Amino acid sequence: MTTVDPQRRPGLPGLPGPDAPRRRRLARLPRLRRRGVEARPRFAFVVTVLFFVLLYLPIGMVVLFSFNSQKSLTVFKHFSTRWYSAFFHDHVLLSSLGMSLKISLVAMIGSVLLGVALALGLVRARGRLGSYSGLIMLVPLITPEIVTGVASLMLYKGLGVTLSTGTVMISEITFSISYVTVILRSRVAALNPEVEEAAMDLGATRWQAVRLVTLPALLPAILASAVLIFALVFDDFVLAYFTTGVDPQPLAVRIYSAIRFGVEPTINAVGTLMLAGSITLIAAALSIPRLFGRSGGLDLLSGD
Amino acid sequence: MTTTSSPTSPAAPATPDTPAVRLDRITKTFGQDAAAVADLSLDIAPGEFFSLLGPSGCGKTTTLRMIGGFADPTAGTILLSGQDVTRLPPNKRNVNTVFQSYALFDHLSVADNVAFGLKRAGVPREQTRRRVAEMLELVQLPAFANRKPRTLSGGQRQRVALARALVNRPAVLLLDEPLAALDLKLRRQMQIELKQIQREVGITFVFVTHDQDEALTMSDRVAVMNAGRVEHCGTPEDVYERPETKFVASFMGTSNLMTGVYRSGAVQIGGGPAITVGACPQIADGAEVSVSIRPEKIWLSDFEPDMPRARGVIKDTVYSGPTTTYLIELAPGVTVAALEQNTARSRNEDRWVGGESVEIAWKTEHCLVLV
Numbered sequence: 001m002t003t004v005d006p007q008r009r010p011g012l013p014g015l016p017g018p019d020a021p022r023r024r025r026l027a028r029l030p031r032l033r034r035r036g037v038e039a040r041p042r043f044a045f046v047v048t049v050l051f052f053v054l055l056y057l058p059i060g061m062v063v064l065f066s067f068n069s070q071k072s073l074t075v076f077k078h079f080s081t082r083w084y085s086a087f088f089h090d091h092v093l094l095s096s097l098g099m100s101l102k103i104s105l106v107a108m109i110g111s112v113l114l115g116v117a118l119a120l121g122l123v124r125a126r127g128r129l130g131s132y133s134g135l136i137m138l139v140p141l142i143t144p145e146i147v148t149g150v151a152s153l154m155l156y157k158g159l160g161v162t163l164s165t166g167t168v169m170i171s172e173i174t175f176s177i178s179y180v181t182v183i184l185r186s187r188v189a190a191l192n193p194e195v196e197e198a199a200m201d202l203g204a205t206r207w208q209a210v211r212l213v214t215l216p217a218l219l220p221a222i223l224a225s226a227v228l229i230f231a232l233v234f235d236d237f238v239l240a241y242f243t244t245g246v247d248p249q250p251l252a253v254r255i256y257s258a259i260r261f262g263v264e265p266t267i268n269a270v271g272t273l274m275l276a277g278s279i280t281l282i283a284a285a286l287s288i289p290r291l292f293g294r295s296g297g298l299d300l301l302s303g304d
Numbered sequence: 305m306t307t308t309s310s311p312t313s314p315a316a317p318a319t320p321d322t323p324a325v326r327l328d329r330i331t332k333t334f335g336q337d338a339a340a341v342a343d344l345s346l347d348i349a350p351g352e353f354f355s356l357l358g359p360s361g362c363g364k365t366t367t368l369r370m371i372g373g374f375a376d377p378t379a380g381t382i383l384l385s386g387q388d389v390t391r392l393p394p395n396k397r398n399v400n401t402v403f404q405s406y407a408l409f410d411h412l413s414v415a416d417n418v419a420f421g422l423k424r425a426g427v428p429r430e431q432t433r434r435r436v437a438e439m440l441e442l443v444q445l446p447a448f449a450n451r452k453p454r455t456l457s458g459g460q461r462q463r464v465a466l467a468r469a470l471v472n473r474p475a476v477l478l479l480d481e482p483l484a485a486l487d488l489k490l491r492r493q494m495q496i497e498l499k500q501i502q503r504e505v506g507i508t509f510v511f512v513t514h515d516q517d518e519a520l521t522m523s524d525r526v527a528v529m530n531a532g533r534v535e536h537c538g539t540p541e542d543v544y545e546r547p548e549t550k551f552v553a554s555f556m557g558t559s560n561l562m563t564g565v566y567r568s569g570a571v572q573i574g575g576g577p578a579i580t581v582g583a584c585p586q587i588a589d590g591a592e593v594s595v596s597i598r599p600e601k602i603w604l605s606d607f608e609p610d611m612p613r614a615r616g617v618i619k620d621t622v623y624s625g626p627t628t629t630y631l632i633e634l635a636p637g638v639t640v641a642a643l644e645q646n647t648a649r650s651r652n653e654d655r656w657v658g659g660e661s662v663e664i665a666w667k668t669e670h671c672l673v674l675v
Contacts, residue, residue: 203424
């Protein structure tokens with residue numbers, strides 16, 4: 001770019017250089033052409049900046065006002081951590097946080113166990129049944145969560161099951177299996193079948209071969225999906241809202257209930273803490289494969 | 305592994321005559337397709353270096369997988385040292401496999417890869433450590449014990465795969481084109497090494513390859529397979545010098561294969577010369593036959609008296625370092641290749657050039673008449 005832009009090189013008037021004829025020829029072309037293919041696409045740049053502003057401005061406000069010394073949600077006075085200490089003395093919110101952590105942990109373990117088994121099964125199931133199951137497996141990913149939530153609620157009501165922490169856990173597990181399977185399936189398909197055969201050749205039973213060879217090979221992807229599920233379930237509101245009972249409610253549901261009676265800045269503090277936790281987890285999910293010396297953490301999320 | 309007794313042949317003591325591997329009328333079909341392996345019977349002697357050679361899709365890998373226990377034969381029985389293992393899973397068979405892809409365990413170190421089989425067999429830790437060290441010594445990788453397989457080169461990984469299989473002291477080692485992924489020079493080196501290791505450990509090797517040079521240089525015996533059947537089984541010299549079928553003659557090296565009609569010691573090539581092949585008592589006069597002469601068995605000079613001869617025109621010369629191949633047209637449509645060594649004695653100006661008329665000669669014992 002710099003060699004074709006004469007304005008960028010004012011200090012070389014007497015030195016036409018070897019590319020001078022070319023430069024003169026290019027200068028006659030329209031301006032757009034002169035900037036060349038390597039020029040920065042300004043429109044795309046503006047759109048990108050706008051996108052990030054719209055995306056992060058509200059979140060930034062929450063973080064900012066969580067450190068406000070005043071109760072106001074519009075005027076920032078001084079820096080203070082009073083809303084954080086208020087949160088840590090609020091037993092209802094704390095018990096909700098504990099409940100959310102518990103639900104996320106159980107949902108993570110349950111959906112990873114089932115999701116890994118499903119991924120192994122789908123890849124190895126030959127024939128039509130396997131490919132149909134593979135398609136059906138994707139349905140929860142595209143179903144609007146509100147539909148899943150209402151459907152779960154109706155199912156529990158129909159069965160006469162009292163809504164409780166248990167029902168939230170079951171629903172969250174069901175909903176999360178697809179994510180695990182989508183992440184794991186391509187990894188399982190990429191495994192060399194001869195490796196498992198080699199383990200059996202060396203005296204391992206089929207189960208030992210899976211445990212000693214296949215699962216360790218999948219470990220980075222399993223850990224990454226586990227962290228992702230934990231973050232997704234922890235943040236989940238819709239499904240939790242429809243399936244939770246009267247026990248300490250999950251944090252997201254608790255916050256929603258609280259803001260109906262007016263917004264306390266404590267919520268900003270909770271939001272900021274949740275954000276920090278989620279970012280930490282997502283960062284962990286992305287970096288786990290790198291810890292194992294493999295490239296590509298981002299592709300885990302895109303499912304490749 | 306070794307103590308597993310077979311339900312069908314409980315008392316079959318392994319004598320020196322008991323074949324290490326016996327395949328008895330093995331057939332394998334996949335779905336509705338033609339049989340991948342059709343009614344195949346083979347005996348492989350203990351300590352033998354045995355090769356299954358053939359083009360891709362001939363059933364050699366399927367045969368190996370059935371011996372290893374990774375594929376169930378549709379019909380027939382497999383005996384290892386006299387014991388029926390047809391229905392046993394791989395972990396219950398006293399055989400180990402070196403896979404084409406090496407199939408190393410990437411999350412384990414080289415030493416742990418090699419120790420895998422011993423750990424499964426419950427060998428005491430101290431003995432495991434010693435045997436792993438010995439084996440890494442044998443494959444010349446003692447310095448790499450703590451490395452991960454990913455950090456090794458292709459040749460080194462190949463050795464780890466070999467050590468991992470051999471350390472279990474199997475009765476039979478199965479090798480599925482283990483050298484296919486290596487470059488030519490390394491492959492030549494590994495061929496020699498593999499043969500040395502086999503002599504050293506004395507284990508029966510069953511070696512699958514599509515490379516005839518590899519099969520010829522390494523094997524005690526070779527089974528040439530085509531379309532699920534063994535076409536010819538014998539020593540490398542047998543299958544090369546005296547192929548039993550047209551397929552073997554054309555698959556093993558290059559061959560001048562000409563078809564014609566046999567009549568009292570000569571084959572009349574259609575539209576070409578009569579090739580004197582010597583008397584073949586088992587072939588009736590007037591029979592349609594193929595005659596095969598190896599390019600290196602065709603003489604272009606220094607003829608001995610009473611050799612059969614023919615005249616032809618040099619169509620092309622192919623120089624390839626130590627040898628030169630001449631394509632000689634005996635008659636329109638009848639071309640033979642003749643191979644000459646570029647030895648110190650034959651000088652540049654002695655070579656023939658295209659268009660030159662030459663006389664070729666051969667010995668009748670080098671002519672193979674195949675029905």
